[in-house]
Amino acid sequence: MTADMESYALLIAASMNAGTVLAIAALGLLINERAGIVNLGAEGMMLVAAIAGFATAVHTGSDVLGFLAGMVAGGLMAAAFGLLVIWLNTNQYAAGLALSLFGTGFSAFVGIGYTQEKLGPRPHFDLPFLADLPWVGGAFFRQHPIVYLAIALTAALAWFLYRSRPGLVLRAVGESPESAHALGYPVRRIRLAAVVAGGALCGLAGAYVSVIYTPLWVEGMIAGKGWIALALTTFATWRPARVLLGAYLFGFVTMLQFHLQGQGVQVASQFLSMLPYLATIVVLVLISSNASFIRANMPASLGKPFFPGS
Amino acid sequence: MSMTSKRSTLLKLTGFAALAATAALAGCSKKEEPAAAAPEPASAPMAAKPEPLKVAFAYVGPVGDGGWTFAHDNARKALEKEFGDKIVTSFVEKVPEAADAERVFRDMASQGNKLIFGTTFGYMEPMLKAAADLKDVKFEHATGYKQAENMRTYDSRTYEGAYMAGVIAGKVSKSGTLGVVGSIPIPEVIRNINSFTLGAQSSNPKVKVKVVWVNEWFNPPKETEAAQSLINGGADVLMQNTDSSAVLQTAEKNGKFGFGWDSDMTAYGPKAHLASAVINWGPYYIKAVGDALGGKWAGNQHAWWGVKEGAIDIVSIADSVPADAKEAVAKVKAGLKDGSFVIWKGPLLGQDGKEILKKDEVADDKFLSGINFYVKGVEGKVPSGK
Numbered sequence A: 001m002t003a004d005m006e007s008y009a010l011l012i013a014a015s016m017n018a019g020t021v022l023a024i025a026a027l028g029l030l031i032n033e034r035a036g037i038v039n040l041g042a043e044g045m046m047l048v049a050a051i052a053g054f055a056t057a058v059h060t061g062s063d064v065l066g067f068l069a070g071m072v073a074g075g076l077m078a079a080a081f082g083l084l085v086i087w088l089n090t091n092q093y094a095a096g097l098a099l100s101l102f103g104t105g106f107s108a109f110v111g112i113g114y115t116q117e118k119l120g121p122r123p124h125f126d127l128p129f130l131a132d133l134p135w136v137g138g139a140f141f142r143q144h145p146i147v148y149l150a151i152a153l154t155a156a157l158a159w160f161l162y163r164s165r166p167g168l169v170l171r172a173v174g175e176s177p178e179s180a181h182a183l184g185y186p187v188r189r190i191r192l193a194a195v196v197a198g199g200a201l202c203g204l205a206g207a208y209v210s211v212i213y214t215p216l217w218v219e220g221m222i223a224g225k226g227w228i229a230l231a232l233t234t235f236a237t238w239r240p241a242r243v244l245l246g247a248y249l250f251g252f253v254t255m256l257q258f259h260l261q262g263q264g265v266q267v268a269s270q271f272l273s274m275l276p277y278l279a280t281i282v283v284l285v286l287i288s289s290n291a292s293f294i295r296a297n298m299p300a301s302l303g304k305p306f307f308p309g310s
Numbered sequence B: 001m002s003m004t005s006k007r008s009t010l011l012k013l014t015g016f017a018a019l020a021a022t023a024a025l026a027g028c029s030k031k032e033e034p035a036a037a038a039p040e041p042a043s044a045p046m047a048a049k050p051e052p053l054k055v056a057f058a059y060v061g062p063v064g065d066g067g068w069t070f071a072h073d074n075a076r077k078a079l080e081k082e083f084g085d086k087i088v089t090s091f092v093e094k095v096p097e098a099a100d101a102e103r104v105f106r107d108m109a110s111q112g113n114k115l116i117f118g119t120t121f122g123y124m125e126p127m128l129k130a131a132a133d134l135k136d137v138k139f140e141h142a143t144g145y146k147q148a149e150n151m152r153t154y155d156s157r158t159y160e161g162a163y164m165a166g167v168i169a170g171k172v173s174k175s176g177t178l179g180v181v182g183s184i185p186i187p188e189v190i191r192n193i194n195s196f197t198l199g200a201q202s203s204n205p206k207v208k209v210k211v212v213w214v215n216e217w218f219n220p221p222k223e224t225e226a227a228q229s230l231i232n233g234g235a236d237v238l239m240q241n242t243d244s245s246a247v248l249q250t251a252e253k254n255g256k257f258g259f260g261w262d263s264d265m266t267a268y269g270p271k272a273h274l275a276s277a278v279i280n281w282g283p284y285y286i287k288a289v290g291d292a293l294g295g296k297w298a299g300n301q302h303a304w305w306g307v308k309e310g311a312i313d314i315v316s317i318a319d320s321v322p323a324d325a326k327e328a329v330a331k332v333k334a335g336l337k338d339g340s341f342v343i344w345k346g347p348l349l350g351q352d353g354k355e356i357l358k359k360d361e362v363a364d365d366k367f368l369s370g371i372n373f374y375v376k377g378v379e380g381k382v383p384s385g386k
Helices: A003-034 A042-060 A063-087 A092-110 A136-140 A145-163 A165-175 A177-182 A187-213 A225-235 A240-262 A269-288 A291-297 B002-013 B015-026 B068-086 B100-110 B121-133 B158-172 B187-203 B220-232 B246-253 B282-293 B323-338
Strands: B030-034 B053-058 B087-092 B115-118 B138-142 B151-156 B177-182 B208-213 B237-240 B258-262 B273-279 B302-305 B312-315 B355-357
Touching: A003 A042, A003 A136, A003 A145, A003 A165, A003 A187, A003 A225, A003 A240, A003 B220, A042 A063, A042 A092, A042 A187, A042 A225, A063 A092, A063 A187, A145 A165, A145 A187, A145 A240, A165 A177, A165 A187, A177 A187, A187 A225, A187 B220, A225 A240, A225 A269, A240 A269, A240 B208, A240 B220, A269 A291, B053 B068, B053 B100, B053 B282, B068 B087, B068 B258, B068 B273, B068 B282, B087 B100, B100 B115, B100 B121, B115 B121, B115 B282, B121 B138, B121 B151, B151 B282, B158 B177, B158 B187, B158 B237, B158 B258, B158 B273, B158 B312, B158 B323, B177 B187, B177 B220, B187 B208, B187 B323, B208 B220, B220 B237, B220 B246, B237 B246, B246 B258, B282 B302, B312 B323
Parallel strands: B053 B087, B053 B115, B115 B138, B138 B151, B151 B302, B177 B208, B177 B237, B237 B258, B258 B273
Antiparallel strands: B030 B087, B273 B312
């Protein structure tokens, strides 16, 4: 096998790793949005989760506790957001933006003492037998467990949304909260649960960044991944499998720019870093150009407040 | 998670409070540290003690970056130690390289600072503007090239550290491929990449250097991704001209080798760390403050300090570095110190094999500050600017 082939395997592995962060956060946001809530606070939640996860991992020495702390932090932030937009009917977009800005500043503030901290040696994971396979081993089977978790999560979420009764209820709440309410479902509580689950997954993604992906804490280290995750849900037309594939695609684009440079090909990294957003706008245009396409894909009550009894 | 619940209560209170707090937190954080200046007891006779000189620093990154800004802040602390209560220092971190910097400089001046250091290239124009108005304030600008009556520039010969690191890298690399994560393709950085390559070639003439640019000074996830792609491409010793420790940490994670840059980064990658090429701004800062206190300060000057003046060093060389590499580095260092060794000296070939410096021709500082090409051994193309 040539060194070139090997480098492609590693490119795939690195793309999956980069895409995993986006996938987990975007799957979380997908749950929100399927229930009709848009949470623009992803970036802020991920940042706060990143510092919470990093600090916990530093103090306890346990990555798993770090991930849990990140999920709790993300979940709490999302819960606060949920109370604001679901019960107080605050504008979702304004509250989400505020959450993002707040998270950016707050994480920087509580993280001041952690910029010099380090985590111990980072673990290596090789799947037995599979990791030793030529080429495919390097490409797919030497990843952190979270990478596989993201795939499992995608499958679980797809099953949940389309094959389970609670998933049907969740979608109903996002499509027509009035009807769900009339049928006796607690719309607000379901929405809150969806928002908290979304926040927890964004939190997991944030903690993965600071504990495994780039094991350190610096201000603003999520560096726009939260926004890409938000764009991704739209890009994927709110389908779990497409979210995962889209995340890998965006991860691939990220890694490709460096890979090409290493090969001596000159690319403007600035151009590549705008691609995810450009792709999202294209998808948005494609969706909105066709009314039936909107109906088929977009949760009908996305972003709209719900007033029970009205 | 008390901190998180604290913030969520706040958010619940009012969205506006959250926004306001964010604006405050997201902005520059500011700290003033009087240099152990004990307040004068009221009963003591008022000695004719001169007012302490107020010295302010504008930093581009957070003090905690562990690299560039951290090195500047260490030098600020060295100043306080050196001059005690004769000076009061303060700093503003994360000052963006844009027009906003000018406001920060004016703000510093209005608070009585008489000597202001701006520690990144991008402050050049804003500082020049502020200096034109604030004639009674002395400005010191790092890495720039524009001066004024009350503004002068200083820089460090970071390429000397890059060369010494290269000497080690050339010896340690087994694959014969080295990787450099470049920040922004300006002459300073290109010069460092070239010098690193020249150093590596001095210990292994066949060595190749791959470069990946991230177009930022400080973005750890991006630095990580760039470092990973270099390793994927076969590089087994990495160097960086970015400001964080992410590249070294990526090398550590992959069982490869790397260097500390600007500050000693041993602790970030105990196994991967070969040495740290550090900048010690202390000697220059002490000279600058000494000049200002002694009335000898003059503008329109440029200081470019290196190993000779104690501004550049290679430290914490790992035990795993072969003895002959250590010896070679020590020789280079001694040569740079007494002037008997010059890095940029012919014969020197460009990437395309064309001769750039003839045999025994020595590059002057003007040549060095305009380098926009790769030397032979560096792969890829210099990203074309505007």
